[in-house]
Amino acid sequence: MRPRLLILLVLSVVAPIVVLALVGQKIVRDEERLVREEVDGLLAARLDDVAENVEAFMAARQRLLDAATTVGNVDAAALRERAREAPFVSQLFVRAPDGSLLYPSAAGSLTENEMAFLRRTEQLWTKADSFTLPREGAGGRQAPGHGWYASYWQNGLNLIYWRREVDGRVIGAEVDRVRLLADLIAALPRSNDQGRTRLVDARGAVAHQWGRYEPRAGEVPRVERSLQAPLHAWRLQYYISPRAADASAGQSAAYGVLIAVTAVALALTAAAVFIYRESTRAIRDAMQRVTFVNQVSHELKTPLTNIRMYAELLEREVDETSPKAVRHLAIIVSESQRLSRLIGNVLAFARQRRDALTLHPAPGCVDQIIADVLAQHGPSLEQLGIAVNLDLDAKATVAVDRDALSQIIGNLVSNVEKYAASGRRVGVRTSHAGDIVTVRVRDHGPGIPAADADEVFRPFSRLQSSVTEGVSGAGIGLSLARDLARLHGGDLVLAPCDSGACLTLTLRAPQVAT
Amino acid sequence: MRVLVAEDDANIRDGLIEILADEGYQTLAAADGNEALALFERETVDFLCLDIMMPGMSGYDVCREIRRKNAAVPIIFISAKSEEIDKVIGLELGADDFIIKPFGVKEVVARIRAVSRRCLATRAPAGGGEKFTLDDLDVYPSELRARRGEAVVDLSLRDVRLLRLFFDNPGKVLDRGRIFNVCWGLDHVPNSRTLDQHISQLRKRIEIDPKRPRIIRTVHGAGYRYEGIGDS
Numbered sequence: 001m002r003p004r005l006l007i008l009l010v011l012s013v014v015a016p017i018v019v020l021a022l023v024g025q026k027i028v029r030d031e032e033r034l035v036r037e038e039v040d041g042l043l044a045a046r047l048d049d050v051a052e053n054v055e056a057f058m059a060a061r062q063r064l065l066d067a068a069t070t071v072g073n074v075d076a077a078a079l080r081e082r083a084r085e086a087p088f089v090s091q092l093f094v095r096a097p098d099g100s101l102l103y104p105s106a107a108g109s110l111t112e113n114e115m116a117f118l119r120r121t122e123q124l125w126t127k128a129d130s131f132t133l134p135r136e137g138a139g140g141r142q143a144p145g146h147g148w149y150a151s152y153w154q155n156g157l158n159l160i161y162w163r164r165e166v167d168g169r170v171i172g173a174e175v176d177r178v179r180l181l182a183d184l185i186a187a188l189p190r191s192n193d194q195g196r197t198r199l200v201d202a203r204g205a206v207a208h209q210w211g212r213y214e215p216r217a218g219e220v221p222r223v224e225r226s227l228q229a230p231l232h233a234w235r236l237q238y239y240i241s242p243r244a245a246d247a248s249a250g251q252s253a254a255y256g257v258l259i260a261v262t263a264v265a266l267a268l269t270a271a272a273v274f275i276y277r278e279s280t281r282a283i284r285d286a287m288q289r290v291t292f293v294n295q296v297s298h299e300l301k302t303p304l305t306n307i308r309m310y311a312e313l314l315e316r317e318v319d320e321t322s323p324k325a326v327r328h329l330a331i332i333v334s335e336s337q338r339l340s341r342l343i344g345n346v347l348a349f350a351r352q353r354r355d356a357l358t359l360h361p362a363p364g365c366v367d368q369i370i371a372d373v374l375a376q377h378g379p380s381l382e383q384l385g386i387a388v389n390l391d392l393d394a395k396a397t398v399a400v401d402r403d404a405l406s407q408i409i410g411n412l413v414s415n416v417e418k419y420a421a422s423g424r425r426v427g428v429r430t431s432h433a434g435d436i437v438t439v440r441v442r443d444h445g446p447g448i449p450a451a452d453a454d455e456v457f458r459p460f461s462r463l464q465s466s467v468t469e470g471v472s473g474a475g476i477g478l479s480l481a482r483d484l485a486r487l488h489g490g491d492l493v494l495a496p497c498d499s500g501a502c503l504t505l506t507l508r509a510p511q512v513a514t
Numbered sequence: 515m516r517v518l519v520a521e522d523d524a525n526i527r528d529g530l531i532e533i534l535a536d537e538g539y540q541t542l543a544a545a546d547g548n549e550a551l552a553l554f555e556r557e558t559v560d561f562l563c564l565d566i567m568m569p570g571m572s573g574y575d576v577c578r579e580i581r582r583k584n585a586a587v588p589i590i591f592i593s594a595k596s597e598e599i600d601k602v603i604g605l606e607l608g609a610d611d612f613i614i615k616p617f618g619v620k621e622v623v624a625r626i627r628a629v630s631r632r633c634l635a636t637r638a639p640a641g642g643g644e645k646f647t648l649d650d651l652d653v654y655p656s657e658l659r660a661r662r663g664e665a666v667v668d669l670s671l672r673d674v675r676l677l678r679l680f681f682d683n684p685g686k687v688l689d690r691g692r693i694f695n696v697c698w699g700l701d702h703v704p705n706s707r708t709l710d711q712h713i714s715q716l717r718k719r720i721e722i723d724p725k726r727p728r729i730i731r732t733v734h735g736a737g738y739r740y741e742g743i744g745d746s
Binding site for chain 2: 301302304305306307308309310312313316317336337339340343
């Protein structure tokens with residue numbers, strides 16, 4: 001795998017998904033907040049409806065109290081009778097304009113209920129402004145009006161409704177709180193919704209509640225509001241399960257974001273995989289070709305090894321007095337060596353295409369290497385009647401890649417055998433100057449036109465002529481030879497000459513101390 | 515010296531065995547990596563020739579296992595794998611040399627002799643460790659070489675044994691049987707043609723004029739003799 005491309009593709013997939021997820025998360029949170037506010041509004045409206053019911057009830061109760069406190073003369077018996085007829089009244093009272101209590105009066109006989117009333121309301125009679133409305137000043141003649149007086153008695157709310165008449169008398173009624181609460185509860189709406197509504201008194205005790213949901217201990221109500229006077233110390237609270245309240249809100253948005261992120265992630269991943277595969281296709285195809293070349297070469301090498309090895313072993317044993325056998329064997333050996341060189345050329349060419357060709361210079365003698373190569377070609381040169389003229393002057397030990405030089409010289413001599421045999425001779429001259437070794441291979445065949453000087457070095461190129469017609473060859477020998485020469489710090493060029501072809505090989509081969 | 519050859523191709527294996535035997539080595543043969551490892555553990559082996567692509571255990575794996583037990587035994591890889599990385603892997607695993615197929619017999623012989631020299635440098639060879647001289651030829655057994663002035667001649671183990679035998683018996687006629695027993699081993703089936711060919715090839719390398727030999731002279735109908743004049 002190519003690490004850089006892989007990292008880039010992973011980042012291209014992961015980064016947008018992360019950004020999308022973050023944006024999606026914000027969207028979901030905003031959506032949840034909006035829905036929560038909407039739900040709270042709806043629940044608050046629900047409590048407003050209940051509060052309206054309570055206010056309507058209190059207004060109706062006030063009307064009844066108005067009627068109950070409309071009296072003429074102060075007659076204790078009549079007032080007692082009036083109170084008995086009104087079950088929502090626990091006690092009536094009449095106060096004189098001077099503040100004295102006309103009924104129930106301590107001057108007359110009092111019932112137990114009246115005595116208890118006086119005890120409960122003791123403070124009421126001592127305060128000068130008990131029955132004044134907020135906007136009125138204390139003292140002086142006050143205009144007719146009505147109001148409520150709330151107090152607490154024995155852990156309960158005590159409500160007193162009063163009316164001030166034109167003559168200044170204040171007539172009031174203490175509300176029966178048990179009856180009030182019972183009637184109030186009866187007036188509240190009944191619903192079996194998924195939440196829980198509570199009517200909570202001033203102490204925090206639940207006066208009444210309804211709904212399916214059971215709040216946990218210590219749970220805070222989702223919404224609450226206070227009632228209006230005289231029940232302004234009471235509150236309405238609404239509880240609801242958080243899941244029920246928020247599930248639908250955020251869930252749909254969360255699912256939507258999840259689906260979108262998943263879809264984008266899948267699309268990006270598919271795109272990244274496609275891009276990666278396409279970009280590495282060329283590499284995979286090239287590797288397949290290389291593997292094929294190597295595999296085929298390996299399969300060829302095994303039988304070739306046997307042919308060459310046994311031919312050379314046989315050469316040792318053949319009777320030198322049988323020249324025919326010696327010659328036949330020499331041909332087998334020579335041809336197997338030629339086949340070895342061909343396979344070597346193919347492999348080197350394949351490596352060169354992969355930029356995998358490397359050289360390993362080691363101490364060696366250029367003249368000796370060339371002599372060895374010519375010795376290998378000896379039988380074939382002799383068979384073709386090609387004489388070899390040697391002028392070798394590169395005897396120093398230098399740093400040279402033996403295999404590369406052997407392959408170059410082998411390819412040049414093979415070309416002489418194939419295309420210049422008609423010249424009947426080949427000259428090989430070596431020289432050494434500084435770090436450069438020069439090898440000139442000159443044949444006396446038909447030669448190579450100057451116009452084709454570059455063409456002959458192109459891979460798979462074979463000049464079309466009567467010379468090359470019918471001659472086998474893949475056209476990679478000179479291309480490979482020049483590539484090897486250049487790898488070795490030199491070059492292989494076609495030099496001008498009077499007749500035939502002259503190829504000049506230069507190699508960078510520094511002298512090595514021996 | 516005993517050489518273990520591990521090669522799955524029977525023909526190549528037999529050919530290598532023949533080359534090594536001609537050189538004077540005792541040989542062991544294995545057809546795959548597992549057999550090679552088993553033989554190495556069971557027998558005394560002086561060096562190994564390993565193919566790389568073998569069934570079961572590869573040559574690389576065999577080398578790795580052997581190196582765990584013995585860091586010094588020379589190993590030569592003989593393989594068709596010719597990529598640069600193949601050679602690097604082989605040498606990194608501790609091999610002493612890497613011969614690429616197809617190879618020439620001379621190339622294999624030269625490489626094996628080079629490895630043998632390194633082996634012999636650490637111990638006395640079959641022909642004795644110190645230099646001896648036959649006529650004007652100085653023989654260096656541990657180097658598997660002979661020198662005459664500036665000229666250097668590469669020798670096989672068997673060549674060294676032969677020359678040592680003649681050096682130890684100056685003036686005596688050595689019959690073929692004795693030469694075979696000493697230089698080829700008691701279990702070898704004697705073939706006078708083999709001996710004659712070997713002597714002929716050796717003369718080409720050590721005699722100034724092989725047609726008029728001075729060191730190894732033929733005693734017709736009897737055997738061979740070294741006159742022993744001027745030796746040390």
